[in-house]
Amino acid sequence: MSQKSNKPLAPVKPAGLEMIFFYPCPHCGHNVPLLTPTQPSMAQCDACAQHFPIVPVDEKTLRFMRTMLANGRAAIDPDFM
Helix, strand or coil: CCCCCCCCCCCCCCCCCCCEEEEECCCCCCEEEEECCCCCEEEECCCCCCEEEECCCCHHHHHHHHHHCHHHHHHCCCCCC
């Protein structure tokens, strides 16, 4: 059984980084969010349910962004800490 503590929780820092890319559906124009699509594939619109092919994003660019932001840790607001 766990005991409840009256101690306030410290804010939690980011532990990782992912990027979401938006692809406009060619059928209805709705922006479909996809999580780092690095392979050519078919996407399905969550508005009209139609499928369409997507152009993948560059894995090297994603790796660069993760490195530059220290996998999310460098994106912390310095005024908050």
